Amino acid sequence: MKIAMLSPECSPIAKVGGLADVVIGLSKSLQLQGHDVSIILPKYDCMRYDQISNLETVYYDLPVMYRGEWQANDVMSGVVEGVKCFFIDGKWHKNFFNRGKIYGESDDNDRFAFFSKAAMEFMFKVGMDPDIIHSHDWPTALANVLQREIYYKEGMRKPRLVYTVHNFAHQGIAHESVLGDLGLNSAMLPLECRENDYSIVNFMKSAVVYSDYITTVSPNYANEVQLTEKGMGLQYLLNKYHHKFSGILNGIDEEYWNPKDDQYLSHHYDVEAIENKYKNKEVLRERFLLRDEYKPIVAVVSRLVQQKGVDLIKHSIFYALEQGAQFVLLGSSPDPNISYEFAEIKDMLNENPDCHLEFGFNEALSHLVYAGADMILIPSLFEPCGLTQLIGMRYGTVPVARFTGGLADTVHDVEYSRVSQKRRNGYTFIDANKEGLEFGLGRAIDDWFNEPQQFRNLVNNGMKSDFSWKMSAKKYVKIYKYLHSQV
Numbered sequence: 001m002k003i004a005m006l007s008p009e010c011s012p013i014a015k016v017g018g019l020a021d022v023v024i025g026l027s028k029s030l031q032l033q034g035h036d037v038s039i040i041l042p043k044y045d046c047m048r049y050d051q052i053s054n055l056e057t058v059y060y061d062l063p064v065m066y067r068g069e070w071q072a073n074d075v076m077s078g079v080v081e082g083v084k085c086f087f088i089d090g091k092w093h094k095n096f097f098n099r100g101k102i103y104g105e106s107d108d109n110d111r112f113a114f115f116s117k118a119a120m121e122f123m124f125k126v127g128m129d130p131d132i133i134h135s136h137d138w139p140t141a142l143a144n145v146l147q148r149e150i151y152y153k154e155g156m157r158k159p160r161l162v163y164t165v166h167n168f169a170h171q172g173i174a175h176e177s178v179l180g181d182l183g184l185n186s187a188m189l190p191l192e193c194r195e196n197d198y199s200i201v202n203f204m205k206s207a208v209v210y211s212d213y214i215t216t217v218s219p220n221y222a223n224e225v226q227l228t229e230k231g232m233g234l235q236y237l238l239n240k241y242h243h244k245f246s247g248i249l250n251g252i253d254e255e256y257w258n259p260k261d262d263q264y265l266s267h268h269y270d271v272e273a274i275e276n277k278y279k280n281k282e283v284l285r286e287r288f289l290l291r292d293e294y295k296p297i298v299a300v301v302s303r304l305v306q307q308k309g310v311d312l313i314k315h316s317i318f319y320a321l322e323q324g325a326q327f328v329l330l331g332s333s334p335d336p337n338i339s340y341e342f343a344e345i346k347d348m349l350n351e352n353p354d355c356h357l358e359f360g361f362n363e364a365l366s367h368l369v370y371a372g373a374d375m376i377l378i379p380s381l382f383e384p385c386g387l388t389q390l391i392g393m394r395y396g397t398v399p400v401a402r403f404t405g406g407l408a409d410t411v412h413d414v415e416y417s418r419v420s421q422k423r424r425n426g427y428t429f430i431d432a433n434k435e436g437l438e439f440g441l442g443r444a445i446d447d448w449f450n451e452p453q454q455f456r457n458l459v460n461n462g463m464k465s466d467f468s469w470k471m472s473a474k475k476y477v478k479i480y481k482y483l484h485s486q487v
């Protein structure tokens with residue numbers, strides 16, 4: 001099948017969070033299974049150009065009608081991790097993608113609405129005509145509306161539309177004038193695509209209504225968003241369209257995340273020969289100036305946003321130290337208040353030889369943290385899937401996770417899980433408060449000190465688990481094929 005992925009992120013060239021990992025991981029796996037995949041992205045000035053090969057301009061001056069005028073764009077192609085990518089390079093004065101960042105601009109809605117239109121226009125002009133247009137999250141949601149309302153009518157009839165939601169907390173809300181900017185007739189957009197104030201358009205709702213199939217990134221989160229407030233206001237709509245909605249668990253790219261030959265590690269290991277993991281622990285300690293003592297390292301690798309349980313992360317720093325563990329954090333926050341709070345804690349613990357907080361986004365360092373730590377903590381308030389617990393397990397780092405969303409699908413508690421002993425791989429806790437966190441983390445630290453064999457079994461079980469994309473990619477293909485069988 002011919003699949004066009006539309007995404008604002010793609011690892012490792014344009015990554016803010018897990019969406020980037022999923023887009024490349026799923027694409028690689030689909031390609032391995034014999035499908036023809038292209039990823040279409042904006043051409044940001046801040047991309048990792050060193051990770052793109054064969055970059056060349058393939059279309060000059062692609063005209064895109066926006067705000068009633070033809071705007072020129074070049075389109076470049078390149079290869080990322082073996083997958084063909086196209087980059088839309090807006091040449092006009094607004095410079096939507098030369099902002100030094102991917103998100104966080106006051107005109108994000110306009111930037112990504114424009115990208116959706118330009119991506120559709122590109123596919124139309126070059127006659128790409130994919131079997132599937134697979135768009136992701138709010139930034140590419142309007143592509144689905146554009147396909148049905150404009151491009152289908154102009155003859156681009158083949159594509160079936162699949163839409164994956166990585167987080168219902170960010171939906172893309174804008175005044176309906178955004179539709180006119182894209183050449184859509186605002187009056188045609190159904191009311192269920194709008195907010196209570198009908199002049200406000202909700203991008204995600206629109207994609208739910210217009211797509212042929214909607215997925216989210218774990219089965220448990222798919223249930224939660226239909227049944228609870230985790231649907232962030234979309235519960236009704238998701239229930240209405242439940243026949244075309246399901247959860248497919250994310251995988252990880254096991255080639256990229258592989259302790260056996262990880263490009264960022266100097267000591268490689270696997271489940272059969274794990275000793276080198278502890279050399280990475282030494283390297284991590286040296287790097288973060290932690291003392292070399294018989295203690296477990298608890299790690300957090302995260303965007304520091306409320307979703308991730310920032311108050312619980314803060315509490316866990318002090319709690320882990322109190323319990324005799326070391327604590328490391330690699331995190332960055334788009335929220336200055338949260339950044340400030342963590343900077344204060346860093347100041348307070350500056351002289352502590354058992355703690356290091358590192359701020360910023362650092363891909364290479366994240367690999368060392370996964371490899372060097374003993375436990376990875378994910379105390380999220382909600383979590384659509386979560387990748388850090390999967391990556392942690394791949395590196396023999398035991399997850400301590402809140403029992404929610406995809407974390408509940410993937411982390412199986414050593415004592416309280418219903419799965420067989422062999423599949424138990426971590427510690428979970430239910431309550432999103434200090435007591436809950438201490439219940440999960442306390443048991444993990446205690447077992448590390450006092451039940452080393454039990455802890456080691458968890459390490460082994462995690463490392464032996466299959467978190468590859470293979471099975472999940474097959475589930476997507478099944479959906480793609482089903483949609484075409486319905487035509």
Ligand SMILES: Nc1ncnc2c1ncn2[C@@H]1O[C@H](COP(=O)(O)OP(=O)(O)O[C@H]2O[C@H](CO)[C@@H](O)[C@H](O)[C@H]2O)[C@@H](O)[C@H]1O
Pocket residue numbers: 016017018019021022166167217250301302303330331332360361362363366383384385386387388391406
């Ligand atoms: N400071 C830092 N430096 C380097 N790397 C860092 C980093 N902070 C985070 N990362 C990396 O970013 C990724 C984050 O993965 P998450 O699953 O936490 O995704 P996120 O919440 O962003 O995305 C959403 O989409 C994904 C994908 O569907 C869902 O799993 C998730 O639940 C949902 O919230 C991991 O690869 C992690 O290593």
